Amino acid sequence: MPTRPQRVVVVGGGAGGFAAAFCAARLGALVTVIERDQQLGGTAVTGGVCHWEPGVGGTGIAHDIYRALRRRRQAGIYGLGRHCCAEQAELRDYPGGEHPLVPGRGYHHTLRRCGTPRGAGYPYAWGRRHWFGVSFTPAAMATTMHRMARGAGCRLMLGRSVDSVRRASDAVTDVVLDQGDVIPADWLIDATGSAHIAALAGCERRSGREAQADFSEPSAPPLASTQRNGVTVMLRVTPRHHEGRDPLDASIPPQCWWREHFPAISAVELPDRSWSINMLPSMDGCEALALGEAAARHECLRRAQACWHHLQTRVPAFRRMQLCAVAPRLGIREAERVIARYTLTEHDLHRPCNAHDDVIAVGDHPPDTHGHQAAHGELAAPYGIPLRCLQSPYHTNLLIASSAAGFSAIAASSARLTRSVMQLGQAAGTACALARAPGRLPCVLVVQRSLAAQGVVL
DSSP, X not given: OOSSOOEEEEEOOSHHHHHHHHHHHHTTOEEEEEESSSSSOGGGTTSOOOEEOSOGGGOTHHHHHHHHHHHTTOEEEEOOOOBTTOXXXXXXXXXXXXXXXXXXXXXXXXXXXXXOOOOSSOOXXXXXXXXXXXXXXXXXXXXXXXXXXXXXXXXXXXXXXXXXXXXXXXXXXEEEETXXXXXXXXXXXXXXXXXXXXXXXXXXXEOSBXXXXXXXXXXXXXXXXXXXXXXXXXXXXXXXXSOOOOOOOTTSOSSOOSSSSOOOEEEEEOTTSOEEEEESOSBOHHHHHHXXXXXXXXXXXXXXXXXXXXXXXXXXXXXXXXXXXXOSSOEEOOOOEEOOSSOBOHXXXXXXXXXXXXXXXXXXXXXXXXXXXXXXXXXXXXXXXXXXXXXXXXXXXXXXXXXXXXXXXXXXXXXXXHHHHHHHHHHHHHHHHHOSBXXXXXOHHXXXXXXXXXXXXX
């Protein structure tokens, strides 16, 4: 055991950051969480992505959160309803995918995505029998995370950001905040989706699509490109007592002006009977990057309102619903990624879970891109993510616990899902808390055994 509690600084309070902080504090570390927003939750809260897709990576901390939500009846299990790729005509007449709450299903039913039988087309029948996920409201998630983090003893610094980091040799010694506060760190966990802290520390990063020659990935383009996964502004709609349509601002055209036709949607029912509407996507990732966050969100909101007007025009059921909330931040699926000690690639997605000795998280979601075509299919079995994907090659005490970890663009489009990122955070927090000294990670077997004791299935 450590001779003294490790001082762990976690930057970012989203999925990975919360999991890292909560688990490190639970294991006895002195944890400080620095989050730019006024609440925890990240994309699930301020981005409005208030559901977890089916996937094997949902054990451990995600299950703990679900139980806390469920005790207050603030989480539900959803399944697959109508879908534009369904075989039956009455189920196919839908502008995307519908995911209503389903009775009689438990959390264990949500822990599978892979294993779809080989065949042509979208596996609708299989998905209806086997694909289930978790939904919740953003407010419930924020409250639950805050309560759990405080209960574990985390020091929360909300509404704050990091301006710089201080280094000594091959380690980060302190982080300097926006108001000049200096926070000493034995361990620093970058849980920002953009790897902002790793960049301040001098880590190399990559963005866009790697060329096929880089990792010999079968689905990679011949030449590298700047293309990024799409972004979405999430909407929530709620039932109303009479049929009608929300007014569309006169400055917004009712037709789709940015592409040939309106994008498909994914609609998920939440425990309060509202629905989360996810455009797939609202904007191409490169366009959002060029516009900047504020301008991109403004344009995405205009597109989302036009899309909602289109949905109410086309789908009678939506005329008995009204827009009730818009996510305050964009749902960003891809930013820059750190060049870590190991890069997970498309090849790893098709290798067994135990292909690496240092596996600390698992996934089974297929590569999932939005806004451009890609030749990806469902995975046959789960894959493992090694601890080296979280480790900076230049800093002994810096770990990355987000979708910006050591992934190729293709691998990141699979491993970016919320519960998979939570497992990355849980592993990072566990490793730091169990360290004997700053910069000296424990034996990976010790980390794996501790994760198993915390309910993580690898």
